[in-house]
Amino acid sequence: xxxxxTGIIAVLLVAGPAQAAPxxxxxxxxxxxxxxxxxxVTEDTTPDGxxxxxxxxxxxxxxxxxxxCSDNGTGCDAVEFEAAFKGDNAITAARxxxxxxxxxxxxxxxxxxxxxxxxxxxxxxxxGMPADLxxxxxxxxxxxxxxxxxxxxxx
Amino acid sequence: MRFLCLAxxxxxxxxxxxxxxxxxxxxxxxxxxxxxxxxxxxxxxxDGAGDPALAASWNDENxxxxxxxxxxxxxxRSIQFHYVGADGTPFxxxxxxxxxxxxxFGRASLDKSGRPTLDMDVDLDGxxxxxxxxxxxxxxxxxxxxxxxxxxxxxxxxxxxxx
Numbered sequence: 001x002x003x004x005x006t007g008i009i010a011v012l013l014v015a016g017p018a019q020a021a022p023x024x025x026x027x028x029x030x031x032x033x034x035x036x037x038x039x040x041v042t043e044d045t046t047p048d049g050x051x052x053x054x055x056x057x058x059x060x061x062x063x064x065x066x067x068x069c070s071d072n073g074t075g076c077d078a079v080e081f082e083a084a085f086k087g088d089n090a091i092t093a094a095r096x097x098x099x100x101x102x103x104x105x106x107x108x109x110x111x112x113x114x115x116x117x118x119x120x121x122x123x124x125x126x127x128g129m130p131a132d133l134x135x136x137x138x139x140x141x142x143x144x145x146x147x148x149x150x151x152x153x154x155x
Numbered sequence: 156m157r158f159l160c161l162a163x164x165x166x167x168x169x170x171x172x173x174x175x176x177x178x179x180x181x182x183x184x185x186x187x188x189x190x191x192x193x194x195x196x197x198x199x200x201x202d203g204a205g206d207p208a209l210a211a212s213w214n215d216e217n218x219x220x221x222x223x224x225x226x227x228x229x230x231x232r233s234i235q236f237h238y239v240g241a242d243g244t245p246f247x248x249x250x251x252x253x254x255x256x257x258x259x260f261g262r263a264s265l266d267k268s269g270r271p272t273l274d275m276d277v278d279l280d281g282x283x284x285x286x287x288x289x290x291x292x293x294x295x296x297x298x299x300x301x302x303x304x305x306x307x308x309x310x311x312x313x314x315x316x317x318x
Contacts, residue, residue, distance in 0.1 A: 022285075067259060078259070080259065093248035094248045096252060097248040097265055100251065100255065100262050101264040101265065101266060101267075104233075104235065104274075104276045105276045105278070107255045107262040108255065109252050109255040110252055110256075111256065121259045121260050123260070123291055123292055123295065124288075125287075125288065126287050126288070127285065128288075129285075129288060130178070130282065130284070132281050132282065133278060133280060133281060133282075133283070133284060136278060136280045136281060137278060140278065
């Protein structure tokens with residue numbers, strides 16, 4: 001009877017990343033996943049009483065909110081990342097359209113105060129997103145927010 | 156007896172890997188199958204850059220699935236659902252802005268010809284997305300596409316009625 005050498009057994013036993021739990025649309029779970037990816041995250045409550053997360057990318061603040069929730073605020077299916085930049089009514093819909101036509105993942109819009117927003121929704125239904133894929137989403141978001149700020153500054 | 160224990164241990168290590176292999180990556184044949192399973196039509200093509208693409212349709216409306224992050228026109232890492240409407244509609248930059256301020260997941264814009272366009276990006280990096288999550292993405296695209304076309308049709312009808 002032949003057996004595998006002890007060294008190969010050791011490699012087999014330690015090979016492969018740990019199967020981290022999927023990221024679901026829960027503020028605590030999302031906060032932990034963002035912190036694990038290196039973000040500094042705080043919890044906040046909006047004037048309407050909704051709980052959300054706040055963080056920063058470079059000098060840009062952004063917030064993360066749960067979306068597609070049931071009426072009692074539970075059973076959410078997605079998160080939305082969003083950042084806003086003061087526009088002083090100098091940003092046009094045509095310029096924002098240029099961003100949306102040329103870029104992926106994020107969506108830009110101007111609000112009623114003339115401020116420019118960049119947002120990205122991440123679908124976490126029905127059973128969450130694998131942690132590695134969510135971490136990639138965070139990298140995409142980080143790149144988006146900085147790229148959008150550069151775009152706005154290149155008027 | 157020791158050989159059986161070793162075989163069991165190796166099986167236990169391999170099993171999680173098999174489960175993770177069930178995730179959906181940006182492979183054209185796989186995506187085509189998933190779209191068809193969801194009631195869509197889909198045919199594999201190649202885009203202008205030589206990367207894979209799918210010519211697809213839902214509710215008699217045509218759209219394209221582009222593949223991005225490809226290496227040598229394969230091993231792609233994400234896809235984009237892309238719909239372009241007819242020109243000559245009242246959909247303008249302000250309408251696109253309103254849509255984008257309200258609607259989640261889909262991104263509206265005007266293309267260089269002024270045609271209303273709807274995009275939805277799906278990240279399938281690394282080992283990809285679980286089948287249930289990808290199925291949910293397809294459902295979202297269906298709702299977005301139906302809603303976008305319906306909104307544009309309504310706006311066009313209102314414009315005709317007012318003229």
